[in-house]
Amino acid sequence: xxxxxxxxxxxxxxxxxxxxxxxxxxxxxxxNSPGSMAVLLLGLLxxxxxxxxxxxxxxxxxxxxxxxxxxxxxxxxxxxxxxAHVGIPxxxxxxxxxxxxxxxxxxxxxxxxxxxxxx
Amino acid sequence: MVKTSHxxxxxxxxxxxxxxxxxxxxxxxxxxxxxxxxKYSRSGAYEKHLRTADASLHIILxxxxxxxxxxxxxxxxxxASEPQDSDYESDPGPAALEPDPFCPDIASESDAEVFDTTSxxxxxxxxxxxxxxxxxxxxxxxxxxxxxxADPCAPFNSAEGFKLASWFINGKVSKTRINDYFxxxxxxxxxxxxxxxHRLENHLRFLDPYSQYLQWLEGQVEDGQxxxxxxxxxxxxxVRYLLRQIAYRDDMVYAPRREYDPSGQRIYAEMHTADWxxxxxxxxxxxxxxxxxxxx
Numbered sequence: 001x002x003x004x005x006x007x008x009x010x011x012x013x014x015x016x017x018x019x020x021x022x023x024x025x026x027x028x029x030x031x032n033s034p035g036s037m038a039v040l041l042l043g044l045l046x047x048x049x050x051x052x053x054x055x056x057x058x059x060x061x062x063x064x065x066x067x068x069x070x071x072x073x074x075x076x077x078x079x080x081x082x083x084a085h086v087g088i089p090x091x092x093x094x095x096x097x098x099x100x101x102x103x104x105x106x107x108x109x110x111x112x113x114x115x116x117x118x119x
Numbered sequence: 120m121v122k123t124s125h126x127x128x129x130x131x132x133x134x135x136x137x138x139x140x141x142x143x144x145x146x147x148x149x150x151x152x153x154x155x156x157x158k159y160s161r162s163g164a165y166e167k168h169l170r171t172a173d174a175s176l177h178i179i180l181x182x183x184x185x186x187x188x189x190x191x192x193x194x195x196x197x198x199a200s201e202p203q204d205s206d207y208e209s210d211p212g213p214a215a216l217e218p219d220p221f222c223p224d225i226a227s228e229s230d231a232e233v234f235d236t237t238s239x240x241x242x243x244x245x246x247x248x249x250x251x252x253x254x255x256x257x258x259x260x261x262x263x264x265x266x267x268x269a270d271p272c273a274p275f276n277s278a279e280g281f282k283l284a285s286w287f288i289n290g291k292v293s294k295t296r297i298n299d300y301f302x303x304x305x306x307x308x309x310x311x312x313x314x315x316x317h318r319l320e321n322h323l324r325f326l327d328p329y330s331q332y333l334q335w336l337e338g339q340v341e342d343g344q345x346x347x348x349x350x351x352x353x354x355x356x357x358v359r360y361l362l363r364q365i366a367y368r369d370d371m372v373y374a375p376r377r378e379y380d381p382s383g384q385r386i387y388a389e390m391h392t393a394d395w396x397x398x399x400x401x402x403x404x405x406x407x408x409x410x411x412x413x414x415x
Contacts, residue, residue, distance in 0.1 A: 021354065023361045024390030030370040038361060040333065043351030048342060061343065068342045072349055075338060079355045090362050 016044035019076075043076050045069060263328075274325040280311035284319060329363050332356035 021042040022031055031038045048065040051058040266273070275281040283306070287297055294316040300306050301314045313319045324330065333356060339346050361367070375396040378386040387393055 016349075019351075021357050023358060025362070025371050025373060026367045027370040027372060028389055030367060036367075038367060040352070040357045040361065042354065042357060044349060046340065046342075046347035046349045048347075064343045068340050068347075072338065072340055072351075076351045077354055079353060083355065090359055 015047045017047060019043045019045060043072075045072055274322045276312045277310060280313065283311050284313075284322065287319070288323075329360050332360040332363075 019042045020039050022039045024031075026036075026038050030036050046068075048061075048068070051062050051065075053059065053062075272278055272281050275284065286292075292300075297316045297319065306314070313322060333352055335350050335352060338349050338351060340349060341347075362371075372389065372391045375391045377397075378388065378392045380386055390396055
């Protein structure tokens with residue numbers, strides 16, 4: 001789901017890792033059907049240059065790159081950190097306002113899945 | 120909680136069309152539940168769905184046996200000896216075991232009342248007060264719906280305009296080609312009320328009123344050598360957007376469930392059937408907390 005993607009709409013040689021998000025509250029039959037559009041593009045991560053494992057500076061740079069990606073994820077998911085414990089009201093499609101502590105948790109679960117795929 | 124449409128379907132199914140039933144005649148039976156979306160290619164999966172759609176159907180099924188003993192007996196045996204379906208993706212079998220996620224009325228009942236199939240096994244059910252409970256109405260929701268009912272084609276002035284637009288979009292026609300279409304005089308701009316891609320885009324923006332949730336943000340990150348740009352959306356905005364979509368309304372689940380197959384084995388299928396979903400429920404909502412969050 002998060003394979004390296006060429007951004008052809010830009011200059012052609014741009015590459016990025018897409019991260020997708022969806023919510024578990026939608027039944028999986030609907031969520032996973034191609035036309036449902038229940039999966040949103042959450043972000044495009046920067047792709048660091050490829051480095052060899054042999055040289056010491058390269059190894060160091062690989063580590064830095066890994067931490068950089070973690071920072072990016074932390075920034076993207078920062079809004080969930082606050083909400084996960086307290087909860088927020090969210091407008092639902094049935095016209096009712098639901099208390100959403102559990103939703104945000106579910107959201108973060110989905111994101112962690114995506115994280116695993118990316119990592 | 121007996122679901123009459125299910126029972127009617129089941130009874131019609133069991134009694135057949137008068138002729139003695141055999142396995143070869145199975146294709147003549149309806150393969151679609153009258154109130155649920157998924158279709159069932161195999162009669163076994165369909166009958167399993169009907170049987171597990173409601174716990175009370177067991178009683179109906181049992182009472183039918185005495186009138187239709189031979190065929191029903193076969194049917195029950197076939198069900199019992201049928202192996203568990205191996206391929207979840209291609210086979211609706213395990214999905215059919217769910218207590219009816221696609222029937223909105225049952226789903227909404229389950230918000231307050233946990234689907235209880237465990238009494239036969241003597242297992243304890245946890246019940247969460249207030250799980251999936253509503254705390255208010257969405258502002259402007261009624262207006263939105265009355266507008267939609269008053270003018271279902273809005274922002275297009277006719278169904279023709281809407282159909283042409285969806286043909287463009289679904290066919291992935293490029294913007295220049297759409298402009299060409301109108302400039303070459305092929306389209307009747309008066310009847311569809313738009314004559315260029317630019318005006319069509321304005322219409323499309325109207326169709327997606329929650330697109331403000333999906334704004335793109337740009338970030339910069341340093342990797343020690345250079346500064347890399349990256350793009351992202353607000354996570355909460357994405358969640359709000361998905362929860363707000365009317366298109367998913369009938370497929371939304373908020374209350375947790377525990378599901379069991381006929382032999383009493385726990386089934387883990389959707390997210391809300393997992394233990395994790397139970398652990399997450401807000402057991403007690405303090406009124407002050409709700410008021411505080413609402414005020415924010």
